[in-house]
Amino acid sequence: xxxxxxxxxxxxxxxxxxxxxxxxxxxxxxxxxxxxxxxxxxxxxxxxxxxxxxxxxxxxxxxxxxxxxxxxxxxxxxxxxxxxxxxxxxxxxxxxxxxxxxxxxxxxxxxxxxxxxxxxxxxxxxxxxxxxxxxxxxxxxxxxxxxxxxxxxxxxxxxxxxxxxxxx
Amino acid sequence: xxxxxxxxxxxxxxxxxxxxxxxxxxxxxxxxxxxxxxxxxxxxxxxxxxxxxxxxxxxxxxxxxxxxxxxxxxxxxxxxxxxxxxxxxxxxxxxxxxxxxxxxxxxxxxxxxxxxxxxxxxxxxxxxxxxxxxxxxxxxxxxxxxxxxxxxxxxxxxxxxxxxxxxxxxxxxxxxxxxxxxxxxxxxxxxxxxxxxxxxxxxxxxxxxxxxxxxxxxxxxxxxxxxxxxxxxxxxxxxxxxxxxxxxxxxxxxxxxxxxxxxxxxxxxxxxxxxxxxxxxxxxxxxxxxxxxxxxxxxxxxxxxxxxxxxxxxx
Numbered sequence: 001x002x003x004x005x006x007x008x009x010x011x012x013x014x015x016x017x018x019x020x021x022x023x024x025x026x027x028x029x030x031x032x033x034x035x036x037x038x039x040x041x042x043x044x045x046x047x048x049x050x051x052x053x054x055x056x057x058x059x060x061x062x063x064x065x066x067x068x069x070x071x072x073x074x075x076x077x078x079x080x081x082x083x084x085x086x087x088x089x090x091x092x093x094x095x096x097x098x099x100x101x102x103x104x105x106x107x108x109x110x111x112x113x114x115x116x117x118x119x120x121x122x123x124x125x126x127x128x129x130x131x132x133x134x135x136x137x138x139x140x141x142x143x144x145x146x147x148x149x150x151x152x153x154x155x156x157x158x159x160x161x162x163x164x165x166x167x168x
Numbered sequence: 169x170x171x172x173x174x175x176x177x178x179x180x181x182x183x184x185x186x187x188x189x190x191x192x193x194x195x196x197x198x199x200x201x202x203x204x205x206x207x208x209x210x211x212x213x214x215x216x217x218x219x220x221x222x223x224x225x226x227x228x229x230x231x232x233x234x235x236x237x238x239x240x241x242x243x244x245x246x247x248x249x250x251x252x253x254x255x256x257x258x259x260x261x262x263x264x265x266x267x268x269x270x271x272x273x274x275x276x277x278x279x280x281x282x283x284x285x286x287x288x289x290x291x292x293x294x295x296x297x298x299x300x301x302x303x304x305x306x307x308x309x310x311x312x313x314x315x316x317x318x319x320x321x322x323x324x325x326x327x328x329x330x331x332x333x334x335x336x337x338x339x340x341x342x343x344x345x346x347x348x349x350x351x352x353x354x355x356x357x358x359x360x361x362x363x364x365x366x367x368x369x370x371x372x373x374x375x376x377x378x379x380x381x382x383x384x385x386x387x388x389x390x391x392x393x394x395x396x397x398x399x400x401x402x403x404x405x406x407x408x409x410x411x412x413x414x415x416x417x418x419x420x421x422x423x424x425x426x427x428x429x430x431x432x433x434x435x436x437x438x439x440x441x442x443x444x445x446x447x448x449x450x451x452x453x454x455x456x457x458x459x460x461x462x463x464x465x466x467x468x469x470x471x472x473x474x475x476x477x478x479x480x481x482x483x
Contacts, residue, residue, distance in 0.1 A: 003452050006451075006452055010202055010204075010451075013204050014204065015201075015204050015205075015206070016204035016205075017204065017205055017206045039219055039222050039223065040219065042215040042219070043212065043215040043216045043218075043219045045216075067203060067204045067205045070205045070206050070207075072200070072205065072206075072207060072208045073205075073206040073207060073208055073209070074208075075208055075212060075215060077208070078373060079373075080372075080373045080375065080378070080381060080385065081385040081386070081388075082388075083225075083226060083385065083386055083387060083388030083389075083392070084384075084385075084387075084388060084392055086219070086223075107226075108226055108388075109226070109388075110223050110224055110225055110226045110388045110389040111223070111224060111226075112223070
């Protein structure tokens, strides 16, 4: 695409981000007795782990960080390494092969950290319950702090959960 | 060391550290707005930095002190760089010369410490990032030397502050082809050295395309905070150098409070404008394939070489 055409596209498109709405009731569930660490106010880097998802939740996570729902404006950003992260976002059931990597990822994340589980599969395994390939739900493997229900969850709910962490 | 040069060093460091995260914030916001996003705001790098510096790093078992020391060495070298480059004032520093060769050597100290950090983790990506980083550095450093050397010929000195001063005194020389070629070559290598598009993508998550990110994958918490600030400071120092060589007005000729104030305002304005232009340009270009990066850098080396040759014909 030529520079002039791209420039025209940019001016014609303008801002595609939707206005930030207050979270809907039940958009996310916080573990009892969990307080968001004050150090993470205003800024939270997110490491996303797919522990055995059908990729439905991945599309929604991608949308949450895309231009329309723009989770970056609440201070959350996807990063490439758990060592850079404050939030570990897990999607899907935990397969036999991903149980150990998931534990390692959480251990590699510096404290204070928050564990966010996204989607119904992370609580109760959903459609995949009882499969020979499944080690359990995310709750069985690591302690989850914030849960976003839905199959798949609305990107707005994911942004709302991250917003609860950053407080912006 | 005279009180004047001490004050200048202090002003350089304070301005660089305070302005740098803001500059990164402005660049990210410009980019976000052009992409139709809202962006995290210009203060987000400050928030990230404060949070990172408060976090305890997790270090892999079996890692050596390089993992702890490399961020500190990078940070220290970046601070020395900011003190030596005439960002705010051209007052000569008595004990350390702000010489072109000293500046490039200090730049290389930071580059090598980052490369060692990448190797330290022992992961495939870290080593790959380090090797790419050194390939780029091997082509960038001579071009920085050569292009600033071309500008030093008319000034008759390789002291950066004296070069900037000579350019203020002789504004016609800013438009001569020697100067334009050298500035263009310098801009290309500064973009390569600071890991911006089209050489490296600062916001990539694909390990195979990473250069800078690949080396710092294993650092977290406080270590990562120093690494981020250290590499951002390099961007500020090099962009400030380009800005003050291309548009040398406003740089304080002495250490008087008023002229320092004007100097701070001028360098802030130049950095923000240059950063915004760089960020806007990044929206329009894609990352170059790694094997084509040497062609780009060799091209800029040729420009710098032509500029040096021409400077002997012109002056």
